[in-house]
Amino acid sequence: MGSIPEKTLLDNSIAAQTNDAQRAAHLANNIGTLGTSFLLDDEEGRLALLKQARSLLQALETPRETMIKHCWAQPAVTFVIATGIESGLFQYLAQNPGPKTVDHLGKALRFDIDVLSRTLRHLCSMGYLKEVGPDEYDGTNFTKSLSLPIIAGGYPCLVESCWPTFSNFPLYLKKHDWSISPDPREGPMQDVIGKDINFFKHMMTNHPAGEFQNHMAGYRQGRPSWMDDGFFPVSERLVKGADSSSEAAFLVDIGGSIGHDLDEFCRKHPTAPGRHVLQDLEYVLFQVQKVDPKIEPMSYDFHTEQPVKGARAYYMHSVLHDWTDDICRSILSRVTAAMKPGYSKLLINENVIPSTGADWQGTALDMMMMTLFSSRERTEEQWRKLLEPAGLKVAKIWSAGEGVESLIEYQPARAQLSHATMFTPIRVAACHVSPIFLSARRTTEKAISLIDQASRNKANLVVFPETYIPAFPIWSSLRAPFENHDLFKSMVQESVHIDGEEVDALRSTAKKLNVLLSVGISEKARYSSATLFNTNVIIGTDGEILVHHRKLMPTFFEKLTWAPGDGYGLRVAETRFGKIGNLICGENTNPLARYALMAQGEQIHISTWPAIWPTRVPKSKETSSRVGSSVAKGANYDNVAANRTRAAAHCFEAKSFGVLCSGVLGEDAIESVSSGASQEDVVSQALRDSPRGATMFLDSTGALLPGFTIEEGTLRETPSEFLQHEEGILYADLDVGDCVEGKQYHDVVGGYQRLDVFDLKVDRRRREPALFRGDNLIQKG
Template structure:
C-alpha cells in the first residue's frame, strides 16, 4: 500500500500505547487489558480497508482451517515439548498421528507462524508458543472442535434464518439460528445435546472450562469482598451458599478451597441429576439435583449464586427462575449473587459483543445493560444492592436482596 501520513487518531493511539507500556512495566492494574485494546485499535487505524478485508476473510478462515487440521493430526501435541530453538518440519511431521506428509505439515506451520500461533526460528524450522502448547490440552482441543465443527453451522445459516424470520431479533429458545441450522425446531440448545449429540454437549462443557482459564474468580478479594459482604453476619449452622445451576462444581470448589474453615456453613451444588452426578466436591459441600424453574428447596441460605445463568435465558424464564428463589430467602439476610456480563451503554468490549451474538444464535438470549438488569430483578421482587467488577475481568458480580 502507498505510504500516507498517519491520522491524528493513529498518532494519539501510539502515544497512548507508549504510556500504557510504561504502566505495564510498573504493574499498573488494567494496563495489560488497555494495551491490548489500544494495539487492536491501532492496527485497525493503520490498515487499508483491503488489508482488513483480506485478514478477516482470507487469513483468519485459513488460520481456523489449519488449526482444525492441527487437531486432526495431533500437530500441537507433536510440538509440545520442542525447545525454543525449534525443530524441522520433517521432525515434527514424524510425530503427527496419523503420519502426515511433511510438505503438508510445512504449509500448515508457515501459516500458523504468519498468524503468530507458532514461532518460525529458522528456514523450515518451528517452535511452539504458549498458545500452541495450550492447543495441545484436551479442553482446548474440545473447544476447537466444538466451535468449528459443532457451532459454525449456526453462523453459516444466519442469513437464511433471518430471511425466514423477518429479520427480527430471536426471542424463542427453541426456534433460533441453532435450531434452524440443525433442523431441530422445538428443542432447546441444551436439550439437543442430551437427546441427539452428547459428544457436542461434552465438548461444550470443555469449552466452558477453557473459557474460565486465566479469568479472575468472583470470590477473589479484588473482585467481590466475600468476607465483608457474606461471611460477616452469616449464621454458622445453616447453608452458606447455594450454587444454582452450578454444573460440576467449579465455583463451589474454588470458594471452598479459597476460604476453607472460614466459611460459616455448608455449600450446596445444584444442577440437573445427570450433571451433578459427575461433580467432584470436597468436605463441607453437598450435591443436590434440582430444576431451577421450580421452588428452591434450600431455605434461608446466606447466598444463592448464579454463574452465567441469567444471560442464557429470556426475561420471562429468568423471572420464573428468580421468583423460584424469592420464597426461600430470609429478609435482610439472604442475597442473590449474579455472576454475569453487564454491558456498558457505550464502548462494549469484543468478548461481550461476540458472546452476545453467540447467545442469540444458540439460546435466543442476550447480555444486558445495567438498566435491563435492574428492570429484570425488580420484576421478580429483588433490588440491586451493588455491582462489583475485577479490574482484569469483563464480567461482574451483581448483589441482590429482597425489595
C-alpha cells in the same frame, strides 16, 4: 446473498486507504508512553497497552486488508488450529519442546508433508508459531497452551457444532425480517439443527460439543474472581450475620456445573459457616470428581421449586444469560420463593455491558448468546428490569474492570407473601372428555380447542384426564396379551415425547392464553423405542413445565403398557393461586405419595382417572358399592365411589381442594378395542356395561363441592354436582384461603405430626438406564 449493490456513491480507491490514519498517529504515541511504563506484573497496564495496540492495528489496516483478514485469514487459522488439535500436533510440540522441521512432524504424526507445511506456514504468518528456518518452526506460549484441554476445547466445540449456525445467521435474520424470534425454539440455532433441540441437548449428543465444559473453564482461566480480596467483601456482606449452625444453608450454587466455583469459594473462604450446596442436573453432577468435602451435591432442575429454603445466599454464574427474559423470570421466581426476607441474598455472576465503550469480549459473547441461545448479555438497565419485577432490588453491582464479569448483589425488595395465605381465587375447568382414540395429533388439537373454550370462560387452570393423549390402554383389561400386539404398537407410535411437538403445542397454548394446564399423556422415553410412562404434566402460564410426574407404579393390567416411574415428579407447582399437586389414578391409594405432596404445602390436589377400569367381565350392571362384595356378586368396581373415597380422604387429611378428572370412553375406542378380539361380543359388552368414572370437585373437608357448566354462546351457568356419561367441562371457583381453618385441628405435616418419631425420605432423582462417561462427555442413556 442478493443484497450487495451494483452501484455505489464511493470510489473503490477508499478500500486501499488506511482505516483511520489520523487516529493511528495518536495511538502510536499512546503506545510509546504506555510501553515505557509497562511492567510484567502490571495487569492493568498490560490490558491498557493491549487495547491501544489492537486499536492501532485496526486503524493502520486498509479496508481491503481488514476484509481479507475476516474472510480468509481468521477463518483459516481457526480451522487450521482445530485440525492441529485433532491430529495431536500441539500435544506433540508440548511434549517435545524445541524447533521441529515439517518433515519430522509429518512422520511423527503421519500427516501429509505438503498439507502440514502449508498449514504451519499460515499459523506462523498469523504470529502463532516462530519460524526458525525453511519449513522449521518452534512453539509459542499459545501453541503450548493448545495442549491444555481448557484452551483446546473451544475449537472442536465451536467449529464442529456451532459454525453452521453462525454461517446461517444472515439468512436466518433475512427470513425473520431482520429480527430474532421471541420463541427460543425458533432461534438461529434451531433453524439449523431442528426446533426440538436446544444448545444443551446438542452439547450432550455431539462428541465435539463435549469439550464445552473445558471451553468454559478456559474462558474463566486467569480472570478476576469475586471471591478474591478487593472484589466483593465476603466477610462483611455474607459471613457477618449468617446462621452459623451446621444445618443452615450458607451458599447454594444453582446450575453450578461440576463445582469449580463452589470449590474455589471453599478454598478461599474455609471458615465460612453452614452448608455449601452444589445444584445441577444429575448427569452433570455425575462428572463431579474431587471437590471440597464441605460441598453437598444436589440433583436439581432450576425450572422447578427450589428445595433449599432460607439460605444465606443463592448464587448463579453464567446461568441467566442462556435464557430469554420470560424464562429467566420463571427461574428467578423459584429463587425468590425460597429466600428469607431480610436475610437471604441472590448473587448473579455475569457480564454487565456498559452503555458505551463495551469491551470486545463481552460483545463477542453477546453475539454467541444471540445466535446459539436466542438470549443475551445484559446492560445494567436490562438487569434491573429483569430482576426488580421479580421482587428483587439491586443492592450493589461489584466489578473489577473492563471485560470482567460483575457480581450483582440482590436482596428481596419487600417481604414475600405467605405461601399459605393471600392467594388469588382460581377458576378450575375439569375437562370430562374422550380422546380421538390413539391419535396424538388430533387429540392435541381437540385439547387446544377445549383450553381455548375454558379460557374464554375465565378458567385459570384447565385439567385433562389420565393419559388423555393419545388414550388409556383399556384393551389390556379385557383381551389376552397375545391379542394386543397391534394395539400396543399403535400406542407406542402415538405416545408422545415430553419435548415433542404435542407437548410444545400445549405449552405454547398455555403461554398464549395465560392459563395453567394439567394434562395426562402416555410418554415415550428417548432412550428406548418402546418404553412408555403414564405421565401427567402441569404447565405454567409462561409455558414452562412446572411438574413432570411419571406414575410411580402402573396398576394391575396397566403394567402390560407402562413402566414404573420415579420420585422426580413428586412435586407441587407453586402458582399465584396456590400450590398445585397431582397423582394419577391408583397412586391416590398410596399414603406415602400423598404425604409427600402434603409435606410441600399442597392446596389443590388433582387426581386423574380413566373413563372405565373394569376388574372383571361384569355379570351384573350393578356396581360393587350397591351389591356388596364384588367377588361374591360378580359386580364391577364402582369408579365413582372408589375415586371419591380416595380423593376425599386426601382432601380431608391435606386440607386441600380436590379436582377429580375422569375420561369418557368414546365409540371409536369401543370399536377399536373390540375389533379383532377372540370374544369380540364379550369385550364390546363389557366396555359398554362397565361403570363410568365421574368428574367432580371436593372441598377441603372432603365433601362434594358442586360445580357448574357454562353453555357456549349464552354463557349460562348450570349447577352440576358431577359429570359422568356425557362429555363436558365442569367448572368451580376455589379460594385456597378456605384451606386454612382445618389446619387448626389436624395439620398432619405440621402441628399434628411427630417429626421426632417418623422420618420420610423421598428420592426425587430422575432415573435413567445408564450414565455414560468418556471423551469428556456425559450423556443420558
